Amino acid sequence: MPLVKFNVPRSLPQDRLDGLRNAVHEALVTTSNVPQDDLFHVVHRLEASDFISDPVFPGMARSGEAVIVEITFRMGRTDAQKQALYRELARLAKVKSGFRSEDVMVVLTENTSLDWSFGGGVAHYAQVAPAV
Amino acid sequence: MPLVKFNVPRSLPQDRLDGLRNAVHEALVTTSNVPQDDLFHVVHRLEASDFISDPVFPGMARSGEAVIVEITFRMGRTDAQKQALYRELARLAKVKSGFRSEDVMVVLTENTSLDWSFGGGVAHYAQVAPAV
Amino acid sequence: MPLVKFNVPRSLPQDRLDGLRNAVHEALVTTSNVPQDDLFHVVHRLEASDFISDPVFPGMARSGEAVIVEITFRMGRTDAQKQALYRELARLAKVKSGFRSEDVMVVLTENTSLDWSFGGGVAHYAQVAPAV
Numbered sequence: 001m002p003l004v005k006f007n008v009p010r011s012l013p014q015d016r017l018d019g020l021r022n023a024v025h026e027a028l029v030t031t032s033n034v035p036q037d038d039l040f041h042v043v044h045r046l047e048a049s050d051f052i053s054d055p056v057f058p059g060m061a062r063s064g065e066a067v068i069v070e071i072t073f074r075m076g077r078t079d080a081q082k083q084a085l086y087r088e089l090a091r092l093a094k095v096k097s098g099f100r101s102e103d104v105m106v107v108l109t110e111n112t113s114l115d116w117s118f119g120g121g122v123a124h125y126a127q128v129a130p131a132v
Numbered sequence: 133m134p135l136v137k138f139n140v141p142r143s144l145p146q147d148r149l150d151g152l153r154n155a156v157h158e159a160l161v162t163t164s165n166v167p168q169d170d171l172f173h174v175v176h177r178l179e180a181s182d183f184i185s186d187p188v189f190p191g192m193a194r195s196g197e198a199v200i201v202e203i204t205f206r207m208g209r210t211d212a213q214k215q216a217l218y219r220e221l222a223r224l225a226k227v228k229s230g231f232r233s234e235d236v237m238v239v240l241t242e243n244t245s246l247d248w249s250f251g252g253g254v255a256h257y258a259q260v261a262p263a264v
Numbered sequence: 265m266p267l268v269k270f271n272v273p274r275s276l277p278q279d280r281l282d283g284l285r286n287a288v289h290e291a292l293v294t295t296s297n298v299p300q301d302d303l304f305h306v307v308h309r310l311e312a313s314d315f316i317s318d319p320v321f322p323g324m325a326r327s328g329e330a331v332i333v334e335i336t337f338r339m340g341r342t343d344a345q346k347q348a349l350y351r352e353l354a355r356l357a358k359v360k361s362g363f364r365s366e367d368v369m370v371v372l373t374e375n376t377s378l379d380w381s382f383g384g385g386v387a388h389y390a391q392v393a394p395a396v
Contacts, residue, residue, distance in 0.1 A: 003200065003239050007306050014181065021184070037189045040200065040237070042139050043182035049278065050307035052285070057301045060383045068267065068304065072239060079378045083387045090385030101384045105304070107267050107336060108379035114211045115240035119192045120233045121222030123215045135332065135371050146313065153316070169321045172332065172369070174271050175314035204371060246343045247372035251324045252365045253354030255347045 001116055001125075002028055003040045005070040010045040012065065017043065019097025020104075024069055026096075027089035032077050053105070066103040074125065075110040082108065133248055133257075134160055135172045137202040142177040144197065149175065151229025152236075156201055158228075159221035164209050185237070198235040206257065207242040214240065265380055265389075266292055267304045269334040274309040276329065281307065283361025284368075288333055290360075291353035296341050317369070330367040338389065339374035346372065 004024055008017060021041055028034040048064070055062050069089070077085070090101035113125035136156055140149060153173055160166040180196070187194050201221070209217070222233035245257035268288055272281060285305055292298040312328070319326045333353070341349070354365035377389035 003202070035189065037186045039184065039186045039189070041184040042176070042178065042200070044176070044306070044308070045182065046306065050309065052303065052305040054301045054303045057299065057303070058382055058388055062383065066383075068306070070267070072241065079387075079390065082378045083390065086381040086387055087385040090381075090383070103383060104381075104385075105383050106381040107375070109241060109336065109373060109375050110379070111239070111241050114214045115242070117218035117222075117236075117238040118190055119194065119198075119222070119235060119237050121219040121236075123211075123218055124190055126211065126215065135334070167321065169318045171316065171318045171321070173316040174308070174310065174332070176308070177314065204373065241373060243371070243373050246346045247374070249350040249354075249368075249370040250322055251326065251330075251354070251367060251369050253351040253368075255343075255350055256322055258343065258347065 001038050001040075002032075002034055002071050002073040003042070004072075006041065006043045007051060007068040007070070008043065008045055009051060009064060009067075010047055012045070012067070016097050016099075020067065020069075020093055020099065023092035023096045024071075024089055027085055027092055028071070031084040031088050032073070032081055034073075060102045063100060063103055065099065066105065067099070068105045068107065070107050070109065072109045072111065074113055074116070133170055133172075134164075134166055134203050134205040135174070136204075138173065138175045139183060139200040139202070140175065140177055141183060141196060141199070142179055144177070144199070148229050148231075152199065152225055152231065155224035155228045156203075156221055159217055159224055160203070163216040163220050164205070164213055166205075192234045195232060195235055197231065198237065199231075200237045200239065202239050202241065204241045204243065206245055206248070265302055265304075266298055266335050266337040267306070268336075270305065270307045271315060271332040271334070272307065272309055273315060273328060273331070274311055276309070276331070280361050280363075284331065284357055284363065287356035287360045288335075288353055291349055291356055292335070295348040295352050296337070296345055298337075324366045327364060327367055329363065330369065331363070332369045332371065334371050334373065336373045336375065338377055338380070
């Protein structure tokens, strides 16, 4: 269910991107009750002139490799789960793909169970229990 | 008001994309109280390496033509309307553009009346009745 | 904190885009309590065939320069602040970049304090007061 958008510099090598994608997915699985095969990734490779972040807000030190990961999922994760997600995502992005943790920004958007149709014209979560 | 983003494979032919866009708009009009001339579409054509979906989650059988349609609109649609939207959208995508229904995923995000300015510096829905 | 996405025609000159970006940021700072150095911009330059807006809905007169600005920020802005944001954004887009105000559409999405990690694996707003 999470739909994840990766906003990354066009210069990011493919293997680094793959490592980042794996890090995000593993962090979602281990901290946020996301099934292993529930993976939907969109990558936007952006020119430097089309991807502008303040280099230090709020007390960071971003490099030219900074990325912004947007995750849309159903509401239900607790504050503690979200904090664990950020920690684990930053840790794994470093381990799997060499990212400085200050270069990994994450923005979450929550919607509801009825807001997902995975195909077939069906609202898959209409009849199931909450996500968490 | 709906802002619709079409995440599609770069290989999708233009006429198929046009058919999909028409299907989505007609489904919104007929199921979700969207005016005929309320149409705002953004298309992201993605390389296969930048658009990764699990091929079967949750019990689907996606092909290389799978798309993800993101719709942002004001809250107010009922669960039944959302379910009708998914059904009709999948049906019309098949009829108008030859899409297998399992290749059409839809994700909704809701916001509020005050979250829309269609131009002119004005919040158009500030004084009007709810959408549905 | 705001994450701002600029959906613009590919034909928009760079200096016009820069003026628009400056207009949006200044409007956020002056109307919506956004710190001056809190700037995160993603630009999607779109072919005309990938960026379709109704030319007049709802009572507008859009040109080929029409843009859609998406802003994601924490909930907390009042209706009056959002209305001031739209007004000021349209005014500044004209002053700084020559945009007709009817060509500047804005869509807001709100999330919560726990939905932001600016990097370092930390939920930066977990312990701070609301935004506004």
